Amino acid sequence: MFDLRRSDVVLLQAVADHGSLHAVERDGRMTQSSASRRLVKLERRLRTLLVTRGATGTEPTEAGHAVLHVGRRLLAAIDFAIATTHHGSDAASRLPVVEFAVGTEWAYGLDRHLAGRFPDVVFDIVPDDCHRVWQRFERYAADAALGWETARRPMARRGGVLVRTVAEEPQQIALPLGHPLAAQEILDLRDLARTEWVAVVGGDSGDDQGWALSRLTPVPPVSFTVRSQGAALDLVRRGYGIALVSPSTLGGGAGPGVVLRPLRQKFVRRLRLAVDPLAIPEPLAEDLCAWLRRLYALRTAAPGAVPAGTHRERTPHSGDHCAPATGQTAPPPVLLSELRWSAADRSGGFEPEHLHLLRVIGRTGSLNQAASALLVTQPALTRRIHRLEASCGLSLVHSTARGTSLSATARRLLACTGPAEHRLDALVNHLREGDSAPVPAAGPPPARAGAGPVRSPVSARTASR
Incomplete structure (x- = not known):
């Protein structure tokens, strides 16, 4: 996993909110020169521009917005998993939360209808102008997007996503x-x-x-x-x-x-659905597209029409864990995005890089083998684990007869953050393939996309701190 730290997200958030790095210095986190150097290092590691610097200020690029949104989602998942560590539910009882950006004309009442049609998914509806809908999806600020694509306003293009045409409409x-x-x-x-x-x-x-x-x-x-x-x-x-x-x-x-x-001259606009497969699996995306086609047909036939039985139908891909038993009420599930990360939160001792450390320990089942895989010594890795447990107040590993095993808390943490980790990796690969603007030539040139393996997020220097 790419080593994206909380301080990196704080920097990008300050640029997006204030248009400069002065906010970071005023907050006492680091000096403006340190913040600028950290941004340059992050840009070189990603091999793309994250901010534009000019006489009027500093603002994030499209790639910068994407890294900011993906980083916020990952930190929110980490903070949520730690804050709800004593919750007794497992991964099967959590509902996935999908941020769904839709055109304003489709937003009214759509969340209520989706809740009835897809009871095992929580759709967080974000209404906006069609252009900004695709912009949000391109910036990884939305997991799915629904909007019109016209001759002069094409939808955003992003690799590795599922795109379906809901309807083609000649003007x-x-x-x-x-x-x-x-x-x-x-x-x-x-x-x-x-x-x-x-x-x-x-x-x-x-x-x-x-x-x-x-x-x-x-x-x-x-x-x-x-x-x-x-x-x-x-x-x-x-x-x-x-x-x-x-x-x-x-x-x-x-x-x-x-x-x-x-x-005679065809002016056709297309209602398009774009889905991030890391948030919505393809079978569910196809079912969502079919339901939207039916909703479109009813809307064009009569104003205000909604599908019959919308609030009672279930998708064939839905599980049964949300269905209440006869005469009983099902317990409310845990929502994956119930907590949202805030840049003002100073309790973040757990960094995204620590997820990689836990995953290596869980895969090897031994601190000795994990230390070898991470290129650190076993005493240094042991001290790192103890400091991490002390900072977050959680037990992450325990000794067994066969070696070292992850605790239930650590396994739940990895389960909660898995989708956000995959999204970050997908974005990093997308940026490193050269789809964004290159880093300026000032300073040492960035490494080539195929110049060797990506360094492990947990290095000897960081593990020995």
């Missing part, structure tokens, strides 16, 4: 009932060059319309500018112009006084 032209072109079955965009338009600004609909108008010469006149397709249809109904509309916003029809006609 149509809305005309007043008495318009001369209303008699035609199919319209050509060039025939609409001299017709007044009602423009919709903002969102994916505005992108499609802007793309359509940019292809007309001369640019057609715009009589009104509104922010919703409902307002645009009302103006079209009153004869103030024509508009480009989306069928899913019409609820099965445009209403009286308005005629819908398709365009």
Whole structure:
């Protein structure tokens, strides 16, 4: 696992919150020069830029935001596991929590419907503009994303994710009932060059319309500018112009006084679902996509429609551990993301690198063999374990007849943090493959992507502290 420390996350959080490193110095954690040197070292190890430095301040790059979000999730999982160490539940009784970024038009009531359809998963709905939905997913701030992809606004591209098309929706032209072109079955965009338009600004609909108008010469006149397709249809109904509309916003029809006609030039927007397979397994993702397709079909058929039996259906991939027995009430499960890490928390003696140390001890079953694998001496590793147990107040290892074994607390800690660890490793591999901007040439050049094995997070220097 990549050696990402709490101080690294604190630095990136300070840059994101304040646009400078002064906040770290004011907080008394380290000087500004030390913070700058630590950021440079982190950038060299990742072989990518994490912040941009300029005269107006410092701000995280896309890679910096991604490292920040993944680091926060990992620290939250560690703190949660330590804070709930005396909870009696095992891994099978915990519900996975999925941060689901969705377009604003889909957000209302979606969490309630998802809870009924997928009772074994907690969906934390994050509504936002379609562009920011994909931006959140690209930055690893969301485990899944649902939004429109248009010709001028493609969805974010990220390796190793599952992407499915929920629906493809050709845009149509809305005309007043008495318009001369209303008699035609199919319209050509060039025939609409001299017709007044009602423009919709903002969102994916505005992108499609802007793309359509940019292809007309001369640019057609715009009589009104509104922010919703409902307002645009009302103006079209009153004869103030024509508009480009989306069928899913019409609820099965445009209403009286308005005629819908398709365009010969296809303007298609796609409702896309992107899923991080480390958060949602592929069978569950396919079931989620199928349910969203059904929900889309019902929304386009009638406004406000929801799937029948939404609150009673269960997914075929759901386990039975959440189902209450007859006449009994099931105990509330432990939520993996109940606690969120805060940069102001100073009780973090447990670093992400210690997870690797525990995993090596559990795999070898011996402090002697673990010390050899970690390239440290056995006394140094033993002292490190004792200091770690004292700092977090937990028993992590115990001696057995066959050697050294992890305690139940340590095994639960590894189970809680496993998905967040995998996400961090996936991000580090993604950055080191050269998908982001390279580190500037100042100082020693970064190592090549294939320049040898990644060093163990627990080195001889850190193990002997």
